[in-house]
Amino acid sequence: MANPQSKALITSCIRKRIGNGLDSFFWHDTWIGEVPLKVRCPRLYLIANSKNATVAENCFWDGLGWKWTLIWRRNLRPQDMVEHQALHQSLSQVHLSPQDEDSFSWSPHKKGWFSVKSFCFELAKSDAHCPNSVVPGIWRGLVPHRVEIFTWLALLRKLNTKDRLVRLGIIDVALSHCVFCNASQESCDHIFLQCPMAWSLWSWWLSVWNVHWSFPSSPREAFDQWTPPKKGRFFKKIWAASFLIIMWTLWKERNSRCFENNFSSLAQLQDLVILRLCWWIKGWDDPFPYGPNEVLIYPQCLDWSSAVSSSHIPKAPVSWSPPDPSCYKWNVDASLKLSCSKSAIRGVLRDCHGRFLCLFSSPIPFMEINHAEMFAIQRAIKLSSSIGCLSGAKMMVESDSLNAVSWCNGNADGPWNLNFVINFIRNAMRCDSGIEITYKSRESNVVADLLAKQGLSRADEFVAWL
Numbered sequence: 001m002a003n004p005q006s007k008a009l010i011t012s013c014i015r016k017r018i019g020n021g022l023d024s025f026f027w028h029d030t031w032i033g034e035v036p037l038k039v040r041c042p043r044l045y046l047i048a049n050s051k052n053a054t055v056a057e058n059c060f061w062d063g064l065g066w067k068w069t070l071i072w073r074r075n076l077r078p079q080d081m082v083e084h085q086a087l088h089q090s091l092s093q094v095h096l097s098p099q100d101e102d103s104f105s106w107s108p109h110k111k112g113w114f115s116v117k118s119f120c121f122e123l124a125k126s127d128a129h130c131p132n133s134v135v136p137g138i139w140r141g142l143v144p145h146r147v148e149i150f151t152w153l154a155l156l157r158k159l160n161t162k163d164r165l166v167r168l169g170i171i172d173v174a175l176s177h178c179v180f181c182n183a184s185q186e187s188c189d190h191i192f193l194q195c196p197m198a199w200s201l202w203s204w205w206l207s208v209w210n211v212h213w214s215f216p217s218s219p220r221e222a223f224d225q226w227t228p229p230k231k232g233r234f235f236k237k238i239w240a241a242s243f244l245i246i247m248w249t250l251w252k253e254r255n256s257r258c259f260e261n262n263f264s265s266l267a268q269l270q271d272l273v274i275l276r277l278c279w280w281i282k283g284w285d286d287p288f289p290y291g292p293n294e295v296l297i298y299p300q301c302l303d304w305s306s307a308v309s310s311s312h313i314p315k316a317p318v319s320w321s322p323p324d325p326s327c328y329k330w331n332v333d334a335s336l337k338l339s340c341s342k343s344a345i346r347g348v349l350r351d352c353h354g355r356f357l358c359l360f361s362s363p364i365p366f367m368e369i370n371h372a373e374m375f376a377i378q379r380a381i382k383l384s385s386s387i388g389c390l391s392g393a394k395m396m397v398e399s400d401s402l403n404a405v406s407w408c409n410g411n412a413d414g415p416w417n418l419n420f421v422i423n424f425i426r427n428a429m430r431c432d433s434g435i436e437i438t439y440k441s442r443e444s445n446v447v448a449d450l451l452a453k454q455g456l457s458r459a460d461e462f463v464a465w466l
């Protein structure tokens with residue numbers, strides 16, 4: 001134990017459990033009470049004849065009970081008597097078992113069992129008086145208490161990350177790599193922030209809310225900078241809880257990779273963040289109306305206010321115009337991300353009241369944006385024709401790509417490599433005169449646009465009929 005703090009902790013928490021008393025020092029070991037007897041009875045220790053005697057050397061069995069035979073260098077004086085009586089009071093409770101050997105026990109555990117987890121937890125507690133350990137804003141009861149404690153330890157860099165276990169001499173440095181990237185040593189700063197995996201998860205959540213964040217140097221700094229981008233009372237709680245949930249999700253994934261050899265993808269971790277949030281929101285007092293499915297496909301509905309919305313569906317943007325009562329309307333959109341060469345298409349289907357009937361989001365191969373819009377329109381037509389109750393109804397499809405709309409309506413020839421998509425759409429329009437494909441500017445297509453951006457990180461197609 002190179003670390004002086006660890007050494008002090010070990011000394012104070014390791015106790016001797018007495019068996020035959022042959023292997024424990026009477027004055028120096030902690031074996032009755034919370035401290036060694038030389039600390040508890042300093043006057044007597046000074047006049048003890050044999051300071052290095054074992055427990056067994058200071059007593060014998062007289063056939064009825066254990067007799068203590070302590071020898072002093074001088075006669076006891078009145079001022080020694082308080083310690084003397086207290087000592088004999090304690091010794092009268094002791095019974096040696098000659099058949100058992102003395103053993104060590106770890107006092108923080110009720111059965112005396114030592115574990116690295118318990119050791120590190122005690123080490124963190126022993127730091128608790130330090131002013132940096134006060135982290136206001138964690139203890140709000142928005143997530144289970146164990147998640148709050150975990151985050152607090154993480155912010156103080158007191159978790160059992162591998163760099164710490166190396167410092168404590170528990171594991172070898174060769175085994176201390178990060179299980180997410182395999183490229184750096186695992187530390188609190190690394191797995192919660194600097195690792196590409198961690199940073200991708202934070203970036204996804206921040207991009208949902210259009211927040212740009214400069215790279216904090218530590219989880220503690222990140223926590224201190226974590227200010228909500230929106231003002232609603234409920235959203236402030238969402239924002240506060242999301243920090244703890246993202247930290248917890250990263251840690252759970254790290255443990256599952258380390259100990260169970262189970263790996264989740266980034267998209268799965270994103271879903272887990274949303275699912276945990278939805279699950280723990282249920283413990284709050286707010287009548288939040290959306291379930292996990294709705295939040296998964298439209299996380300913006302977390303910016304909810306009980307005063308404004310009592311509907312169970314996300315509010316349609318103001319500029320959106322409802323279709324006629326006999327008609328349904330798709331808003332479709334596509335997006336690309338040059339940095340990761342990904343495209344995604346999304347669409348939402350609503351009725352004349354603005355109620356959401358269906359949402360889809362699919363990753364597609366990287367392609368030019370107008371081409372991707374064609375795939376979005378095709379997907380919308382396929383989905384609605386697969387549902388019996390919608391057949392025969394008038395169906396509008398709104399896209400914000402003027403090119404795609406012209407190609408579909410035959411006003412312009414489309415690119416040759418999209419012939420099969422164009423033919424599918426034109427055929428569908430010919431067979432079902434109720435399909436109408438129109439252009440709508442991006443501003444009035446907000447929902448589909450937002451959904452498409454989120455779809456970039458999704459690995460599989462997502463379709464939900466609501």
Ligand SMILES: [Zn+2]
Binds near residue numbers: 178190197
């Ligand atoms: Zn890493």
